[in-house]
Amino acid sequence: MTITEVSEKFDIPQDTLRYYERIGLIPRVNRTKSGIRDYTEEDCKWVEFIKCMRGAGLPIEVLIEYVGLFQQGDGTIEARKELFIEQRRQLIAKIEDMKKTLERLDYKIAVYEQGIVEKEKALRRPEY
Template sequence: MKTKEVATKYQISADTLRYWEREGAIPPVRRDAAGYRDYDEEDLDWVSFAKCMRDAGVSVEYLIEYIELFKQGNTTLQARKDLLREQMDTIAKRLAEIQETYDKIQNKVAHYETHVENYHGKLSV
């Protein structure tokens, strides 16, 4: 699959894909005889992982560190697990903050629903 197709599939720019590869946030992608990137299933898995992590707010630097550990093989399994757990903890905190904000907004909406239901006059336009 070519860069443009991958970019469309994952709703990211081709520049982002090239940047991730250049910086090491995804492993190098094989190139065809003409020098164009040709993404295989494993490459797509890495792109999917990187996009998921970036969408969750994980830094490119973290992805680079993770890829570097991955390249070193199974001796880094615990280190990779630790990195992922650290990210899970960070994301869990953000989820709790988002839930708190959601709850506040939900309470405000309920407050206004009560006022709108009790309003007997015409709503101003």
């Protein structure tokens, strides 16, 4: 696949894909004889993985560390697992914070809606 196809498939800007490759978040993508990136299915799996992890808020630095450990082989499985356990713990904490924020927003919306209802009632008073 070309970079354009991968960009469209995963809804990631081409510049972001180039950046991810440059900093080592995705392995070096093979190129055609004319120098055009030629993404394999395996490359696309990396792109999908990185997009998922970034969408969940994992920092680029953590992902770079993970990719580096992955490339070192099976001797780093435990370190990779621990890295993910810590990121999972942090993600759960973020989710809890977001739930509290959502509850507060729901409350504020309800307060405003109640205020609007009261205002509308006042405007519809019977005329004598």
